[in-house]
Amino acid sequence: MDLRVFTEPQQGATYETLLRVAKAAEDLHYGAFFRSDHYLHMGSVDGLPGPTDAWITLAGLARETERIRLGTLMTAGTFRLPGVLAIQVAQVDQMSGGRVELGLGSGWYEAEHEAYGIPFPKEKFGRLEEQLAVVTGLWNTPVGERFTYEGEFYRLKDSPALPKPTQPKVPVLIGGHGAKRTPALAARYADEFNIPFASLEDTERQFRRVRAAAVEAGRSGDDLVYSNALVACVGRTDLEVKRRADAIGRDVEELKANGLAGSPAEVVERIAQFQGVGSQRMYVQMLDLDDLDHLELIASAVMPQLV
Secondary structure, eight states: OEEEEEEOGGGSOOHHHHHHHHHHHHHTTOSEEEEOOOSSOOTTOOOTTOOOOHHHHHHHHHHHOSSOEEEESOEETTTSOHHHHHHHHHHHHHHHTSOEEEEEEOOOOHHHHHHHTOOOOSOOHHHHHHHHHHHHHHHHSOTTOOEEEEOSSOEEEEEOOOOOOSSSSOOEEEEOOOSSHHHHHHHHHOSEEEEESOOHHHHHHHHHHHHHHHHHTTSOGGGSEEEEEEEEEEOSSHHHHHHHHHHTTOOHHHHHHHSEEESHHHHHHHHHHHHHTTOOEEEEEEOOTTOHHHHHHIIIIIGGGOO
């Protein structure tokens, strides 16, 4: 079971805060540092000092870290044209020496689009499908050849399809709860399927759908990595667990029901339950980014017990 750090900077974080978390995650041997891609806070927090851009952040981290993998859960397809996104991700992959992964989703948070003047199209899923075709098509076009694409939403003509990522294949993550179109899209384009904030039952059901869609698309279900994202609230004592829950405005029992909460032993058992329904990777959502001791506790008391 691979543990990765997942952050939500729109809730209030500077680049320097994210850099501290990423460097700590690297030193503690987490598998990756991932961040969300949002421009507006959610809930009762004030979001100060304001949002940071996902790919600008990852470009900086690419130069200031050495080993840890870097990526998004999920880049919002509404924020970027696919040709531009392909250039951005390829460049950050070069800057990192080949450590980037692209999670790409359709975009869903209408309020942030209104707040920053970003168009919020009605038909988002069809756009996402074409974005995946364009981004992967540009990367897969051999150097010296040209890429042309005629879609309903995007058209590229005679593109040189440059630059190329450092990695022969940048891992692509697709995720979500959709019963039909999402598994089919994952089967066609994804190296990893992620289901965020899901129960054991929903996780097992969705993984089964994706495996079936992969077989239908001519792939093996085992071609994909299957992962979850869950909020973490771990403590050595009940008091420490409650302190961490209070710091993020959550209830301990709710977190135990819906996340990774409690003692290290309880969290190890909880992760094993997800592993039992097919999860191979866990994105540990860290909401209090100033609590680096939390990262260290999970690394020292949870990570060594996982298989």
